[in-house]
Amino acid sequence: MKPLKKVEIVVGAKETKQVIEILEAQNLAKYTIIKNASGRGDSWERDGFGLSDVFHNNYLLFACTEVEFESVKEPIRILLEDTGGICLVSDVMWLNH
Amino acid sequence: MKPLKKVEIVVGAKETKQVIEILEAQNLAKYTIIKNASGRGDSWERDGFGLSDVFHNNYLLFACTEVEFESVKEPIRILLEDTGGICLVSDVMWLNH
Amino acid sequence: MKPLKKVEIVVGAKETKQVIEILEAQNLAKYTIIKNASGRGDSWERDGFGLSDVFHNNYLLFACTEVEFESVKEPIRILLEDTGGICLVSDVMWLNH
Amino acid sequence: MDQSLIIDNLLNPTILFFFLGMIVVWIKSDLEIPQPLPRLFSLYLLLAIGFKGGVELAHTGIDLSIMKTLLFAVISSIVIPIYLFFILKKKLDINNAGAIAATYGSVSAVTFVTAVAFLQNLEISYGGHMVAALALMESPSIIIGVFLVRQFDKSESQAAKRIGVRETLKEAFTNGSVVMILGSLIIGILTGEKGAEALAPFTNDIFKGMLCFFLLDMGILAANRVRALKNAGPFLIIFSILVPIIHGVLSILISMALDISEGNALLLAVLISSGSYIAVPAAFRLAVPKANPGLYVPMSLAITFPFNIILGIPFYFYLINQLH
Amino acid sequence: MDQSLIIDNLLNPTILFFFLGMIVVWIKSDLEIPQPLPRLFSLYLLLAIGFKGGVELAHTGIDLSIMKTLLFAVISSIVIPIYLFFILKKKLDINNAGAIAATYGSVSAVTFVTAVAFLQNLEISYGGHMVAALALMESPSIIIGVFLVRQFDKSESQAAKRIGVRETLKEAFTNGSVVMILGSLIIGILTGEKGAEALAPFTNDIFKGMLCFFLLDMGILAANRVRALKNAGPFLIIFSILVPIIHGVLSILISMALDISEGNALLLAVLISSGSYIAVPAAFRLAVPKANPGLYVPMSLAITFPFNIILGIPFYFYLINQLH
Amino acid sequence: MDQSLIIDNLLNPTILFFFLGMIVVWIKSDLEIPQPLPRLFSLYLLLAIGFKGGVELAHTGIDLSIMKTLLFAVISSIVIPIYLFFILKKKLDINNAGAIAATYGSVSAVTFVTAVAFLQNLEISYGGHMVAALALMESPSIIIGVFLVRQFDKSESQAAKRIGVRETLKEAFTNGSVVMILGSLIIGILTGEKGAEALAPFTNDIFKGMLCFFLLDMGILAANRVRALKNAGPFLIIFSILVPIIHGVLSILISMALDISEGNALLLAVLISSGSYIAVPAAFRLAVPKANPGLYVPMSLAITFPFNIILGIPFYFYLINQLH
């Protein structure tokens, strides 16, 4: 088992692509996405209904080393400043296979 | 980055509204919901199939301060005692933007 | 509140049944599954589209004691070696009801 | 009994697709109708059946005989949960006794729709008010079931504090399937002939096909749910077959006495003998969370429902024909 | 005004299902059309309306009068966001002013489809090129709205850096609903009569029924979204009703001057008076993330849209009839 | 070659919607058919084609010529994976060689359905037993592919321990699409003429429209999947076009020798030349997890499938016409 950082991000469905572009820019292209999340925060409620993506959130999760996380931390912060959402970081052990 | 508590709750789809009411009663109305979870616990299996909500779970996640969590801890415990489900709490760092 | 291990596993949709069989073999049949996850890792991209399950991932989560986790750790590792995917373990507090 | 009725029913594509669904589970095929497609079919069927019933009802109007039928339907949905509760209470805890009693006092819309298709095959007509009966029978037994549980359960339940009488009433009468069928019925009444014709390709022509799809899914579901009854013991299994037979036969006898037509008598028998697996679990989950849906849903869904659509419907119809 | 027009419209099953949806929310029923079923209905309607328009257009060909109509449609979608922006700027911040202006410059396909069903009921024909108008009117106001915001917003927005002019253009013109309707239109043009006939049971016969289902969902959605406007203040509420009336009436007057037929004039009025809630929020979320979709989407979806389909359409039609 | 055949095919709405799907990806539109709607269309098409085939088959009965055709179909699905495996083994590792061999031994139901629509356009009949051929050809090559991999792979694979011969057989024969088509076929056989008529609006009338929707999604999917082949090298790309041509032509020659009718010969050519992208990946994921679905799925789905429906079908048909 190897210690890693687990990063969880909730953003609007439209904005997910921009998060992934940030990851890819740092060759950090390992992630899992769960679509169709709903929720509330500081901005308008995303109830998950309607035809437009702006009322849907996505949940994105990736595990990486602390160094890797540092490389995307600032761009993610700047993006979320603009788009809203939340980014949570925690310690995990990776069962390496 | 700011330390917060991450609270994860899995409950039946019908009961999610009651969890949110508990949060709202404490002005804790920031959360993310992922619908259509399935699972098994002590009670009947929720396989995610069928027309009735009683075989579907929801996954609810919210990040808050320790003090905030303390304010909803007991009502959540009492609710889950009745409805089943699970509530897990862990330490996270919030990338504040 | 009681300390537990939270185990998160992302595997291909087809492989989820094998993970559950591992859990059941150790009488660890309490878990939550979120279907329809997408993602990228070392192997081909699972974009969540198409008629075949091989482009879909599932997210599986279970909370258990450290001892219980040790009993499934090796079989899970062996399975993931074969099928790909990721297994992350972290510390949580369980709000026992 | 005329066996050809049963065999004809079995060779109906709708029933055959139900069997296909059960076979899917037995051979452990990975065929599934992913969520929320089953909801699409079920919403469609409620809309179609409700709308057609309304159009029909606007045509015939309401007379004394219709009122009689509706009254009979509602009374049955009040009496059944009461008498069943006191029987079940002897074998089960209060919570589950109340839930099962409410289940069999309420109705299964899918069974109703399957019976409608059965009648259509034989070109036997039925009244639009039967859809109203379906809608009226969903909720009363829920109220009664919850009331009985609260009356006899001495433990200070948290749920009872949270979910009072008003919430229970609200939950029982605003259940999605009740609203969908009642709403479509009223829309059917308000819409004229011309409006109905414009909708007919949607509500009538593709109806049978949508039902096939839906029963395929119901077959998969029933075969999966039946497993949950492994440890339920013989009493509940026998209950789930005996109760529909008794209710069906009684309903037919009363229908004869009330001079209710062939088609309507069949639908009444099907309504009264069927058990709910949508409205009841939804309301009981909130009001009586200690009742176990892993028990009462499989009973109605995995035993009573298949029994009714495979054997019950042709049997009730045979009986009606004999008595007419 | 001839009240029977409004009442006839209200007794249309499509509109009745919209009401049913609103009632569902008011009585707090748990009835819902789960995702992504609403997308199925909306994709279907775009495909059907686009395809039928294309087939029709291939039949009639393009002449000067059609070019005139299309030009009028596009110009309106350029002029409207500009003039609205400068009005809105006085009451709101730049970002939201731009978004609301773009919203009302663009169009609502669902309102268009509902108006088509209204015409079909009255057996009044309309031109296939009106579908082209719908497609052409979706994007221009988006470009203009974003341009105006960027022009007047002096803050160094991060989004402006990330999403340049080219991305905005791309986003505006490749929005899913634009592509679906335009694609189906072109396919309709390329397909001959025979191909169209083979598709007719799908694109024509079940059209009304699918619209009922979709409007049921839109009713639920509108009634839910309207809550977000609780704190929006009277200006925006009045704006959401007054703007469609003004635009509708003006459009009808110009249509008369341009000698546009009854059916086409109604559809133009509906296009010009309606507001977008799909293409505009999608593009603005990327290009102007500081604009609040919790504001401009409910305005067009929860006020303008219900107003238009319930009262607007019969009113515009009445007016057109009076002036003809 | 008669170019008008290709052009006629290209101007078919079904094929045009497939192109629209590819364009959606090229212009980076956000148009998507969200999950699980594609499953709805695919389940529908399997049900409709299976049921119609069964009704037809009940009508014609089974004779020697039908047995001959079915035998030819099954043998081809056994021979093809074997010979392909030994060719592929020279260029690729054992696991992927086996998976690709199985892919092209098995069949693509969507290609079959598209060919059926092609025949319907030309009003050329085909036998109900061709649906049986489709069902019979899905599984054998899977068994053979897995068997060959296990035979030649000397590494002690964990998967081989977990998933034995029995599991592989089960997986191959109980795949959802096999069960759906075979089940619907048998239901079609059991249902009489009258039952079939009642289902016709669903299984026949809206068939073309559903196919359009589905091919739109397949176009999006194919254009997305093709990217995965960027680094695959020219061998596999050429393989994915050459193999269907060779198999199609050979199949046509044998069909002529066996005196198989025009329509049936086309469907056979399409079955034999197409590659699976549902049943094969499902089974190989379990039995041979080291094979890369990111390789063999795009080959059949993003190259062979588009080639077949755009050029292959009219070309095979031209050839059949020339030889008849």
Ligand SMILES: Nc1ncnc2c1ncn2[C@@H]1O[C@H](COP(=O)(O)O)[C@@H](O)[C@H]1O
């Ligand atoms: N404290 C939180 N806990 C969990 N999810 C959150 C939290 N804050 C925001 N979110 C999620 O992020 C989305 C956007 O947040 P916001 O930009 O603050 O409106 C919300 O709709 C929630 O899904």
Ligand SMILES: Nc1ncnc2c1ncn2[C@@H]1O[C@H](COP(=O)(O)O)[C@@H](O)[C@H]1O
């Ligand atoms: N230990 C656990 N780990 C993960 N999920 C659980 C656990 N226990 C219960 N759950 C989830 O909570 C739901 C209800 O639990 P229960 O009331 O114990 O049946 C289950 O269906 C699971 O989805």
Ligand SMILES: Nc1ncnc2c1ncn2[C@@H]1O[C@H](COP(=O)(O)O)[C@@H](O)[C@H]1O
């Ligand atoms: N570092 C990671 N963080 C999050 N998810 C991952 C990670 N690596 C792999 N995954 C998930 O596991 C799936 C299979 O991984 P792989 O076998 O490496 O292709 C991917 O499609 C992702 O959904």
Ligand code: NA
């Ligand atoms: Na009953």
Ligand code: NA
């Ligand atoms: Na407009």
Ligand code: NA
């Ligand atoms: Na083949």
